[in-house]
Amino acid sequence: MTGPVDDVAARLRLIRTPSIGPVSYRQLLARFGSAAAALDALPDLARRGGGRLPQPPSPAAIERERQLVEKLGARLLFLGDADYPPLLAEIDNAPAVLTVRGDLSLTTRVPVALVGARNASAAACRFARGIALELATEGASVISGLARGIDTAAHEGAGTATIAVIAGGIDVAYPPENAALQERIAGTALLIAEMPPGTEPRARHFPHRNRIIAGLALGTLVVEAAPRSGSLITARLAGEQGREVMAVPGHPSDPRAQGCNTLIRDGATLVQNAADVLEQLRPIDARAAVRAPAPGWGAPPPEDASDAERERIGSLLGPVAVGVDELVRQAGCAPAVVQMVLLEMELAGRLERHAGGRVSLS
The missing domain is CATH 1.10.10.10 (Winged helix-like DNA-binding domain superfamily/Winged helix DNA-binding domain)
Known part of the structure; x- marks a missing residue:
């Protein structure tokens, strides 16, 4: 965490206020200059918007969260911090704060998201485990969501070169059978959560997690995915973020392959091995493998309206x-x-x- 202690607490209190998301957080800081000033302005802004702002968490609640994060051996990483993942910082709804445990340097390797079906076939899991190992051996980091099936195989294959993004709090293991794997990743690789500690994952949290998986990576590879699956959401988000979308083809009669085959039909790159993935993602000059956040065009600070x-x-x-x-x-x-x-x-x-x-x- 950077900045004075009081400013860090104010930023976290602003972020944890209901109705404030990543976009509104950045707009409030741009408009008012500091989190403390933005907190003071919230009631009047909500009144102008035709409603009533839910109460921000108390300073004591924020202090308890910070103490719990420290007790868990984790840290809070704010958007704008020097070691915030540079690719993730580029997306328009980048998380304002992350809770992290492990080695953040993994985000500056060649980051590849590898996702797929929870009820994956044995062959697909074997393939995912093998390609994750090859990618890690070639200097890439493998990002996934610690779910059953393909995600688990990807983390296991990549070993200490993996990044797990979870939907709940950093101290909540889901699914429960991956508790040991989650702890091992936190100790030897990198574990990331957007939700506060103690948060049990709910259905609405998973799409938010998926945008982080896609945002951390130069490209997303899908291995087995049924139509309308969460893996396809991740692939769609990667495409919207301007990142590469890749898929492993499957047999037409297998419903678990329909999602990947559809992605390929719609323009995703067909992938058969790790070399295919790295060919898409590695630039001619390896020093440009992970770029600094693009300056781009930013919306002007909000102005008062009539x-x-x-x-x-x-x-x-x-x-x-x-x-x-x-x-x-x-x-x-x-x-x-x-x-x-x-x-x-x-x-x-x-x-x-x-x-x-x-x-x-x-």
Whole structure:
């Protein structure tokens, strides 16, 4: 953690406030300059958005979390810290804070996400274990989600060159049979969690975990996946983030291969071995294997909006997600004004953010 102790506590308190996600966290810091100033402004912002902000956690609760993280042998890693994973920092909804245990240098090797079916075939698990070992031997790191099936095989094959991203707290083992593997990864490789310690994983947490898996990696490789599986969500997120998407083909009669075959049909790279993966991901100059966060274009800090502008922007929103750029075009308002109205509505619990810079009414 960087920065004064009081600022670290204020940032964590802001992050842990309900209705504040990664995008709104960054916008609040850009608008108010510090987490403490943003916390003071939250009630008024939520009121303008037409709702009431849930109560931020108390300073005592934040101190208990920090003490528990330290007791677990972990640390808090904030977006903007020098050792925050550079590829993950590039995505528009990068986690504002992570809880980590282990060797962060693994994120600066050639990072490859390897995901697939939980009820995978024995042949697919053997393949995943073998290709993970080959990738690790060639200097890559293998990222997965510590689930049953392909994820477990990938972690086992990569050994000390693996990164596990879990959906619950850093101290919660899920599935329970992977408790020993999770502890081994934390001790010899790298374990990452976005949720606070003690959080039991719920269905809504897994898509958030998947965006981290995809965001950490230069490319995502899928080994067996049924249609509409979580692995395909990870692959879709990788594509939206501008990363490589790769898949291992399977027999057409096996439903567990349908997802991979569909990915290949839609343009994913067909992969048969580790050399195929590294050919896609390694640049001509190996020193550029992991790039610094791209500066890109950032939205201007949100600006105050008038009641008329709030009404105009709110009337354009509905249950179907729409791009923020489309809202700017149709509302005829400055981008900074649109961002402020959306921020107010999110803090009031009326707005939901989606991948690809899209929003909808909650």
